[in-house]
Amino acid sequence: MTPEKSSNYVAFIGLDWADRSHQICLRVAEAGNDELSVLVQDSTAIHAWANALRVRFPHGRIALALEQSRGALIYALSSHEHLDLYPINPAMVARYRSAAKTSGSKHDPLDASLICELVRLHCDWLRVLRPMAAPVRELQLLVEARRRCVNQRLALGNQLTALLKSYYPQALELVGTDLGAPLVAAFLARWPTPDALRRARRTTLRNFYYAHGVRSSACIEERLTIAQQIVPLTDDAAVLAVQPMLVHVVLEQLKVLHHAVAQQDKRIRSVFNAHDDAALFSCLPGAGEQLAPRLFVAFGQDRTRFPSVRQLQQYSGIAPVREQSGQSCWTHWRWHCPKFLRQSFHEFAGCSIPQSRWAKAYYQQQRERGKSHHQALRALAFKWQRIIFRCWQSGELYDESRYIDALRKKGSALVSRIDALGTRAA
Incomplete structure (x- = not known):
């Protein structure tokens, strides 16, 4: 963690959650000892514990990390403004544990301590949970x-x-x-x-x-x-x-x-039609009544949620992963990602093909290059994300003819395919 980010918190908490009780590891900033405790899964106990933290640390924020991004515990803790929640992928904790304990040792207090250490030392690896507005959620x-x-x-x-x-x-x-x-x-x-x-x-x-x-x-x-x-x-x-x-x-x-x-x-x-951005997603070719709300949820209302389209592409699992070692290089799809989110973009890409000339041309180009059906759809979804992200940031509605004109100005190889599709349609 950078010194500036570390100084923002007065305490760090690692929480290893379970069905009936949760293991807690708390480390006060600038202190050297971990405080271990157990929190019962009960609404009264959870809110009492969170309020006690506010009393103990009245003038600072607390970083709390846990292997959960939604559920009863997250819903309860999100109501306490002095807590910054950091969801951690369970795979990250498992690999961090393997690096720290080569013997394979595993128990709840150890996991809580390792989660606390992750948020204390490597907070820059994590993203703080920023709840979306209630209508979006x-x-x-x-x-x-x-x-x-x-x-x-x-x-x-x-x-x-x-x-x-x-x-x-x-x-x-x-x-x-x-x-x-x-x-x-x-x-x-x-x-x-x-x-x-x-x-x-x-x-x-x-x-x-x-x-x-x-x-x-x-x-x-x-x-x-x-x-x-x-x-x-x-x-x-x-x-x-x-x-x-x-x-x-x-x-x-x-x-x-x-x-x-x-x-x-x-x-x-x-709910969807009541939102100001409904028209932005409804006008996308192939979105329809089912996929337009799902795409809106994927982007959300907060324009600062994704500083760049690359972060969205990686988070959604559409961007591939490249592994390189020495002379070998391997590119594969992203295994750890929100599956429903990736599915939304994947299905939208498929539905856009009959409705968008450039999307159909691009899909055919990818298939001719030897890509499988799903590989071609992911590649198409990758391009759609860039387009929709730009519309989302600017607030402009998608315009098919404007995008095709931009491809012409760039001399894209897709233009001849698009013109051929237009001729056949005529």
């Missing part, structure tokens, strides 16, 4: 929760597919590809087995599909033919008694998740 929690619900819905859809294949495979052709749609639950509730479907009349099935939004005559006729010619996969009474019950359980869970995602989408739109 709400949006962050919402978009992450929505993604988890969508992942659960996908997993349940796969489970439903496996169940139907075991006794009623024709149902997968009769309900379409979206297994989370209301049509699926209604169809399987009305005709839970092949025998029940075989007794249904064509008029009844046609009216059912029409009532659930299926308007294609060809699609309806194809499904009616499948239903009319259905041959049961099995006549095992045990399978036909149990599998429909399990299907019902999965469908009820899908119904809950479908409603939850709809409610989350409504709240996300409300």
